[in-house]
Amino acid sequence: MSTVASFEINYTQFLNENSEVCQPLPPFAEDPSTLISMYQDMVLTRVFDKKAIALQRTGKLGTYPSSLGQEAISVAVGHVMQSNDVLVPYYREYGAQFLRGVSMKEILLYWGGDERGMDFQGPREDFPICVPIASHGPHAVGLAYAFKLRKTPRVAVAFFGDGATSKGDFYESINAAGLWNLPVVFIINNNQWAISVPTKNQTHCETIAQKALAGGISGEQVDGNDIIAVRHAAEKALEQARNHGQPSVIEAISYRLCDHTTADDASRYRSDDEVKAAWEKEPVLRLRRYLEQQGHWDEAKEKQLLANCTQQVEAQVNLYLDTPPQPPESMFDYMFETRPHDLNQQREYFKNRVK
Amino acid sequence: MTEITLIDAVNMALARAMANDKNVILLGEDVGANGGVFRATAGLQERFGEARVIDTPLAETLIAGMSVGMSAQGFRPVFEMQFMGFIYSAVDQIINHASRLRNRTRGRITCPLVLRAPYGGGIHAPEHHSESTEALFAHMPGLRVVIPSSPARAYGLLLAAIQDPDPVVFLEPKRIYRMVKQAVEDNGEALPLDVCFTLREGTDISLVTWGACVHETLQAADELDKLGISAEVIDLATIKPLDMQTILQSVEKTGRCVIIHEAVRTGGVGAEIAAQLAEQGLMFLMAPVQRVTGYDTVMPLYRLEQSYMIDVPRIVETVKQTMEYA
Numbered sequence: 154m155s156t157v158a159s160f161e162i163n164y165t166q167f168l169n170e171n172s173e174v175c176q177p178l179p180p181f182a183e184d185p186s187t188l189i190s191m192y193q194d195m196v197l198t199r200v201f202d203k204k205a206i207a208l209q210r211t212g213k214l215g216t217y218p219s220s221l222g223q224e225a226i227s228v229a230v231g232h233v234m235q236s237n238d239v240l241v242p243y244y245r246e247y248g249a250q251f252l253r254g255v256s257m258k259e260i261l262l263y264w265g266g267d268e269r270g271m272d273f274q275g276p277r278e279d280f281p282i283c284v285p286i287a288s289h290g291p292h293a294v295g296l297a298y299a300f301k302l303r304k305t306p307r308v309a310v311a312f313f314g315d316g317a318t319s320k321g322d323f324y325e326s327i328n329a330a331g332l333w334n335l336p337v338v339f340i341i342n343n344n345q346w347a348i349s350v351p352t353k354n355q356t357h358c359e360t361i362a363q364k365a366l367a368g369g370i371s372g373e374q375v376d377g378n379d380i381i382a383v384r385h386a387a388e389k390a391l392e393q394a395r396n397h398g399q400p401s402v403i404e405a406i407s408y409r410l411c412d413h414t415t416a417d418d419a420s421r422y423r424s425d426d427e428v429k430a431a432w433e434k435e436p437v438l439r440l441r442r443y444l445e446q447q448g449h450w451d452e453a454k455e456k457q458l459l460a461n462c463t464q465q466v467e468a469q470v471n472l473y474l475d476t477p478p479q480p481p482e483s484m485f486d487y488m489f490e491t492r493p494h495d496l497n498q499q500r501e502y503f504k505n506r507v508k
Numbered sequence: 509m510t511e512i513t514l515i516d517a518v519n520m521a522l523a524r525a526m527a528n529d530k531n532v533i534l535l536g537e538d539v540g541a542n543g544g545v546f547r548a549t550a551g552l553q554e555r556f557g558e559a560r561v562i563d564t565p566l567a568e569t570l571i572a573g574m575s576v577g578m579s580a581q582g583f584r585p586v587f588e589m590q591f592m593g594f595i596y597s598a599v600d601q602i603i604n605h606a607s608r609l610r611n612r613t614r615g616r617i618t619c620p621l622v623l624r625a626p627y628g629g630g631i632h633a634p635e636h637h638s639e640s641t642e643a644l645f646a647h648m649p650g651l652r653v654v655i656p657s658s659p660a661r662a663y664g665l666l667l668a669a670i671q672d673p674d675p676v677v678f679l680e681p682k683r684i685y686r687m688v689k690q691a692v693e694d695n696g697e698a699l700p701l702d703v704c705f706t707l708r709e710g711t712d713i714s715l716v717t718w719g720a721c722v723h724e725t726l727q728a729a730d731e732l733d734k735l736g737i738s739a740e741v742i743d744l745a746t747i748k749p750l751d752m753q754t755i756l757q758s759v760e761k762t763g764r765c766v767i768i769h770e771a772v773r774t775g776g777v778g779a780e781i782a783a784q785l786a787e788q789g790l791m792f793l794m795a796p797v798q799r800v801t802g803y804d805t806v807m808p809l810y811r812l813e814q815s816y817m818i819d820v821p822r823i824v825e826t827v828k829q830t831m832e833y834a
Binding site: 269271272273277278280281285289290291293294295296297299300302309321322326328329332484489490491493494495496 | 533559564565567569570572573574575576577578579580581582583585597600601604605610611612613614615616617618649650652673674702749750751752753
């Protein structure tokens with residue numbers, strides 16, 4: 154007997170849960186302005202998130218999935234994507250979406266039940282969020298195939314949760330990405346929970362990163378609450394995809410500090426102790442403590458930042474709340490480029506009824 | 509002009525579309541070197557290269573889903589599902605994504621793609637190869653569903669489907685892939701995607717059908733003629749949107765209608781046509797609208813297949829019953 158293949162999965166962490174540097178930092182992290190900028194973006198995402206939940210609780214927003222505790226992943230990736238790359242999100246990537254120019258108003262419109270929230274005025278080619286789990290993986294493959302055919306150095310970046318990696322769509326996507334050497338990066342936000350099912354009940358694999366090997370592509374694990382680790386891995390992965398046609402999977406380990414959505418009650422299936430322990434590892438405080446230790450951050454700056462974020466969020470919330478409703482007949486207007494005769498008749502009937 | 513079969517016409521339309529527009533991409537299982545299991549794409553990889561005629565991994569969700577991604581970037585993917593029975597894992601992509609992206613993004617992202625698949629029974633194929641599930645797609649908002657029944661219509665309708673800015677499900681009746689030959693000019697002319705074809709004029713009864721059944725229906729019309737019954741035969745061709753105007757005009761003239769389709773009866777496209785006739789054409793009707801359809805059974809394996817298939821006597825018999833009302 155001989156070994157025909159073997160594997161190892163690397164795990165990267167730069168800042169441990171006590172905000173201590175546990176290995177030499179990558180060059181970008183030597184520049185405090187980069188870290189501060191990422192910190193600000195995480196805080197902004199969290200302030201937005203909190204406001205969105207408040208809007209839902211007061212009947213001004215529909216069901217909303219929070220990204221609490223997972224901000225480092227999408228903010229880090231948003232920081233390393235180029236503007237002409239394409240983001241293919243699931244639904245906890247507000248941090249990346251804001252960085253790419255999706256407005257908070259648009260995110261609120263979407264969760265507030267208005268399709269115009271998917272008509273991004275900023276990144277026109279970015280995909281809207283994807284509710285049917287993992288079904289957007291093949292879209293990222295198609296985008297990357299298109300970039301390759303057109304010989305443009307662009308990258309498709311798709312996000313998934315841990316549960317999504319149990320689906321065939323995910324395997325079909327990484328398999329094709331590897332087969333054709335496509336410029337695509339698969340980011341897994343392993344937040345430990347797929348609604349009520351913990352990762353240990355999703356798979357017998359020791360890591361999700363190793364699932365990449367089934368597609369013949371590389372996979373690595375990072376501390377998803379350490380934004381330096383996520384950014385380091387994402388920067389490398391995007392460069393490999395863009396310049397060498399080498400797709401990869403990054404498993405970023407975080408924790409869903411929030412309920413699955415505002416319609417969920419996580420206390421039904423997980424203990425308070427577990428959540429309390431997870432709060433000790435969360436990404437925003439981790440970076441803040443490090444910045445403070447280095448003398449780059451203090452209470453006054455924090456206060457100022459929170460005030461700025463709140464003001465920014467409030468302004469967007471007002472824009473959202475002030476958005477006039479779509480005309481009801483708009484439900485007919487984007488089904489086809491040219492509306493067929495029968496749909497025209499239904500539209501006319503509808504318009505006459507609502508007059 | 510040489511005479512060609514329906515499958516040749518599909519191949520000719522694909523070649524024409526690819527030559528005219530470099531954004532047209534073919535993908536699917538065995539579509540490359542093998543030219544497709546029915547040879548619909550024969551010679552195309554050789555002519556247009558491996559980048560544009562893609563042999564994909566055996567993964568239907570991927571094929572449909574990556575077509576969504578490519579079409580979002582301005583390509584016009586035409587993807588083949590090898591048989592109807594293998595289409596269902598791709599249906600998630602068609603229903604949840606391709607048919608909705610334009611609406612979801614208010615026109616920002618569109619999906620000008622074509623799903624091509626052979627469909628229907630009658631060729632002694634293995635299990636899961638012979639179904640007719642066009643109604644599944646016709647039920648879904650945002651899709652066009654097209655079924656050609658002759659070489660010329662296959663050519664013109666497929667060109668139209670590829671040029672269309674929205675997703676089109678193009679189902680090819682494989683029983684008649686090589687049944688008839690017809691002279692078809694490779695002139696690049698597309699046919700409309702919302703008009704039925706009246707194949708035979710008649711005054712006593714309107715026979716509405718599509719796909720391979722068109723041929724049995726035309727034969728039935730010949731037999732009925734011998735019995736002194738003048739049947740008008742309409743090939744629906746565009747299952748969605750339905751061209752009810754043509755059907756209503758015909759029924760206004762004949763006062764009777766029989767709908768013939770191979771698909772199972774309940775919830776079939778025939779039910780929609782009958783319902784619309786009841787809504788808009790009741791006053792023209794001298795007899796109840798009848799349907800000659802497949803049964804609500806699983807498509808039998810090939811020893812019993814012919815018991816399921818629609819034959820000429822069944823159509824003639826149903827027409828005669830309809831004629832007895834008035």
